[in-house]
Amino acid sequence: MTRQPGPEAPHPTRPTGPPSLTALLTLLALLPALCALFVLTAPGARAAEGDPAVSLSKKEAGKGGEITVRGSGWRPDALLMLLICGQSTPERGVIGGTNSCANADGRAVTTDRKGAFSKKLPVTEPPKPCPCVVHVATVTGEEALADAVFTVAGHPTAELPRQGGDGKLAVLATTRLEGDSSLLTWFGAPPARRLVLTVGNLGSDPVEDPVFEIGTAHGVYAPQWEERQWRGTVAPGGKARIELPVELSAGAHGDYQVSLRYGDKVLAEQPWGVGRPWGVTLFWVLLCLVVPAAVFRIAMAVVDKVRPRPAGAHRLRRPTAPTAVIAKTKTKTKTKTKTKTKTNANTATGTDANATTAVLPWFTPDSAPSENRPRPTTKGQA
Structure with a gap:
């Protein structure tokens, strides 16, 4: 008997759907390790180990x-x-x-x-x-x-000062800022004051030449600390008046907070309102007004110098009689029109002579030709 060929049984195949949950968990577990390995192997990314x-x-x-x-x-x-x-x-x-x-x-x-x-x-x-x-x-x-x-x-050697571990300073009176601003502060000079306070030694050891730290803070910023050493000794149970200089940066203005720290303890805080340096503002306002005005004047002078002029504008006009003489002549003419005709004629003749004299400046009243002047005698006549 021969076997009839029939449909073959389907072979099992792998699912082509999404990856299994185990593979995803494995990948997520390896991802932080890969990131850490990359950070550690990056040049300069690893911090120095141990203490300095x-x-x-x-x-x-x-x-x-x-x-x-x-x-x-x-x-x-x-x-x-x-x-x-x-x-x-x-x-x-x-x-x-x-x-x-x-x-x-x-x-x-x-x-x-x-x-x-x-x-x-x-x-x-x-x-x-x-x-x-x-x-x-x-x-x-x-x-x-x-x-x-x-x-x-070759440098001198001395014993270290006794460690005053039992010396404790405390503020006994209200702190205050003393001093006034000078005229230069109005133009942006650094504001300066003196922080004055009275401290007492509550410990059993004297405190010699204590080193304080003064911090200045503006707004929400952290204070900037600077060391200030006070020369002197505060005996156990004693007190001392301390003055420390405080100075801000140039042009500083607004509300500041001055803090005093000794060791790890802040002893006092004092507010300080610094006025605005209006002299600097006035300087910039004047600068913004004067400089544009000067530039405008210079530009106008240059434009007037280089602009083209019409032909013949440089020639001088022919001189005419003065305005005052013309006005005086017109006034006399209007006044004398009401007189007699003969008088008007004589006045007109005199006016014409005056006008001629004014128009002809090369003749003076004494040298002008006239019919009444005697004729010059010729040689041989008596």
Whole structure:
């Protein structure tokens, strides 16, 4: 028997519909990992690991020498300042702030994409005695700093001042701003005042030469802090009157907030309303009026100089009798028309003679020809 060919059974095929749920979940799980891998492998995208560190090529050098400062672990592309500071240790930091550092001979450096740097620093004597350090700190952005022990050969050495951990300052009276604005402030000079307050030492240790921070804030902006050191000592349980200078930028105006901070504590805040420098506004208004007027006058003078003129306009007209003489003649003529005819004729003759004399300036009344003048005698006549 032969088998009759019949319809073949259909072969199983894969579904051509949308992908399965398992594939979608797998793709979503791998997507964050791929993004993280891309970010980590991008050049300069990975932040420096660990705390900032500083190393020196020499631990000791004399004035006039030079050392190489190297650092790692800093924020990428960060601007740093390098200073040699006295009266400082890595444990206690820079006592007295940057007033203890040789600021004039400092250097600035920018870290690379890995957060490292290398910079040569000249050796100078700081204003305070050693122990000394090479102080490295960020200028902008998040605050970060590091210190490395360094010895300036030949520079005096003294013990560090006793740490006044128990010295606490508090404001005892209302703060105020003293001083007046000068005439230059009306024209945009920096406004300046003195912040006056009375502080007391509530601790058991004296506070010597405290370093305050004064911040000025305008509107909703954060305050900009600047260090101000007060020279003096506040004994335990004592009080002192402190005056600190406050200065704004040139042309500043509006409502400002002056804050005083000691350590991590804000001691006082004082509002300061600064008037607008109307002299600057007046200057710009006058400038906008005078300059266009001057340009207009110059342009009109140039146009009048170069404009074309009609032919013959430069020739002078023939001189005529003065207007006053003509008006006087007309008045006399109208007045004498009411007289007799003979008088009118004589007046007309006299008027014609006067007009002729006026029109002919080369004859004067004495030299004009006349019939009544005697004839000149000829030679030989008596």
